[in-house]
Amino acid sequence: MFELPIRRDDGDGTVKPKAAHNLSLEEMDRQSLIHPFTNLKDHASGAAAGPSIIESGHGMRVRDRHGAEFIDAFAGLYCVHIGYGRTEVADAIHEQATKLAYFHANAGHSNEPAIRLADRLVRMAPANMSKVFFGMSGSDANDTNIKLVWYYNHVLGRPEKRKIIARHMGYHGGTVLASSLSGIPSIHQGFGLPLGPILHTATPHYYRHAQAGESEREFARRCANELDALIEAEGPDTVAAFIAEPVMGTGGIIPPPEGYWEDVQGVLDRHDILLISDEIVCAFGRLGADFAADVLPLKPDLITVAKGLTSGAVPLSASIIGEEVWKALERGAERFGPFAHTFTYSAHPVAAAAALANLDIIEGEGLAVNARDTGAYFQERLGAVFADHPMVGEVRGMAMLAALEFVADKTRKTPFDVDLGVGQRVSAACRDEGLIARAMPGGDILGFAPPLIMTTADADEVVERTRRAVERVAADLRRDNQI
Numbered sequence: 421m422f423e424l425p426i427r428r429d430d431g432d433g434t435v436k437p438k439a440a441h442n443l444s445l446e447e448m449d450r451q452s453l454i455h456p457f458t459n460l461k462d463h464a465s466g467a468a469a470g471p472s473i474i475e476s477g478h479g480m481r482v483r484d485r486h487g488a489e490f491i492d493a494f495a496g497l498y499c500v501h502i503g504y505g506r507t508e509v510a511d512a513i514h515e516q517a518t519k520l521a522y523f524h525a526n527a528g529h530s531n532e533p534a535i536r537l538a539d540r541l542v543r544m545a546p547a548n549m550s551k552v553f554f555g556m557s558g559s560d561a562n563d564t565n566i567k568l569v570w571y572y573n574h575v576l577g578r579p580e581k582r583k584i585i586a587r588h589m590g591y592h593g594g595t596v597l598a599s600s601l602s603g604i605p606s607i608h609q610g611f612g613l614p615l616g617p618i619l620h621t622a623t624p625h626y627y628r629h630a631q632a633g634e635s636e637r638e639f640a641r642r643c644a645n646e647l648d649a650l651i652e653a654e655g656p657d658t659v660a661a662f663i664a665e666p667v668m669g670t671g672g673i674i675p676p677p678e679g680y681w682e683d684v685q686g687v688l689d690r691h692d693i694l695l696i697s698d699e700i701v702c703a704f705g706r707l708g709a710d711f712a713a714d715v716l717p718l719k720p721d722l723i724t725v726a727k728g729l730t731s732g733a734v735p736l737s738a739s740i741i742g743e744e745v746w747k748a749l750e751r752g753a754e755r756f757g758p759f760a761h762t763f764t765y766s767a768h769p770v771a772a773a774a775a776l777a778n779l780d781i782i783e784g785e786g787l788a789v790n791a792r793d794t795g796a797y798f799q800e801r802l803g804a805v806f807a808d809h810p811m812v813g814e815v816r817g818m819a820m821l822a823a824l825e826f827v828a829d830k831t832r833k834t835p836f837d838v839d840l841g842v843g844q845r846v847s848a849a850c851r852d853e854g855l856i857a858r859a860m861p862g863g864d865i866l867g868f869a870p871p872l873i874m875t876t877a878d879a880d881e882v883v884e885r886t887r888r889a890v891e892r893v894a895a896d897l898r899r900d901n902q903i
């Protein structure tokens with residue numbers, strides 16, 4: 421008789437069947453899968469609503485396994501620029517996986533899609549960009565960029581120029597280094613982070629942090645002055661780089677205040693400090709252009725990209741490296757020999773093939789221009805519906821990034837009691853309306869990062885569903901005398 425293979429637990433003698441067992445997918449998930457940014461206990465016990473098992477997607481819409489359809493106004497996690505269900509990318513993946521699913525890039529090995537993608541990125545990127553190193557995630561690409569900065573200063577004979585300045589509420593990923601760079605307290609707590617020579621400076625959020633009577637321009641200058649003072653206090657000879665998202669994402673979707681990048685760039689230039697522009701959210705059209713430097717006055721020395729590079733179809737990231745850093749890497753070869761930084765999957769051929777097909781769509785369908793134009797329409801509609809809403813303190817955004825910040829008292833900008841979980845409740849109410857919009861971790865903030873294929877009709881639908889969701893939560897809060 422056939423018997424299921426079993427594994428006995430040494431400790432308590434529990435018998436675990438090794439083959440498939442008769443559980444629902446939901447139950448299997450709760451028993452086995454750890455989810456990021458999820459209350460692990462509530463999820464595992466079933467006290468939380470999840471898992472929400474997404475089965476298919478088309479255009480801006482995804483469908484769960486029970487057939488419920490959602491407009492995804494966050495493009496997954498800011499990823500799916502070209503929309504769901506694009507067979508062009510699937511075909512490119514299939515073709516490349518059939519021909520050569522994998523080879524490494526160590527010791528000068530290469531493959532055609534990775535070569536063509538590196539060449540294409542260099543040509544798309546700002547003029548001073550000259551080389552590309554591929555990774556698998558935004559986090560590892562940020563790690564790579566930090567290592568490149570450290571290597572650069574070693575080659576230049578000043579290894580003590582090593583500190584990295586990031587920003588409070590910035591988000592740069594989940595590895596030890598990238599989460600240390602991040603300035604979101606919940607990412608540090610419980611892990612003993614941040615680690616390393618990392619400092620944080622002001623969040624450039626005018627609505628939240630301006631002083632009484634301070635203009636936006638003055639506020640931006642104060643942020644830059646604070647950065648300048650931090651560099652002076654630490655000693656410019658010890659500060660290597662500043663890392664920032666051109667428009668802050670996960671920290672609350674915060675466009676830079678007027679004049680911010682001019683002033684910050686001036687400070688960095690004055691102290692010979694490199695700029696790492698983390699464009700993992702912003703690149704490939706989300707701001708209405710290929711790269712942030714096309715629309716904002718910043719001059720990065722290194723750029724980090726991921727997400728929209730493949731529209732999330734397969735994991736791929738890239739560190740795009742400016743000529744000045746490259747020259748040091750070249751000199752480093754004389755001193756240190758082969759460049760001793762590698763990932764098994766760097767320059768992965770299947771991922772590169774997916775990226776090429778994805779960029780063909782972004783370019784061929786003019787999605788950056790659509791992001792600019794439809795994005796402007798979306799911002800205008802959000803403003804028209806929510807700017808005067810008593811529960812909405814600020815409507816903000818740029819192109820295909822937008823946010824609503826909810827407040828208990830609009831005049832005084834008083835936040836809601838954290839325990840009310842207003843941002844989470846609005847996000848949940850959006851779900852009930854068939855809309856995915858994200859409760860951001862930095863407060864009662866509802867974020868939008870739609871696929872770049874969004875039309876004005878889609879934008880109207882997103883705004884209308886959001887309006888209904890906000891009204892439902894407002895009615896509940898009114899009933900409970902919270903507003």
Ligand SMILES: Cc1ncc(COP(=O)(O)O)c(C=O)c1O
Nearest residue numbers: 557558559591592593669700701
């Ligand atoms: C600006 C920014 N940097 C880095 C990351 C980390 O990317 P990944 O999750 O692919 O490691 C993210 C992810 O959301 C991000 O938004």
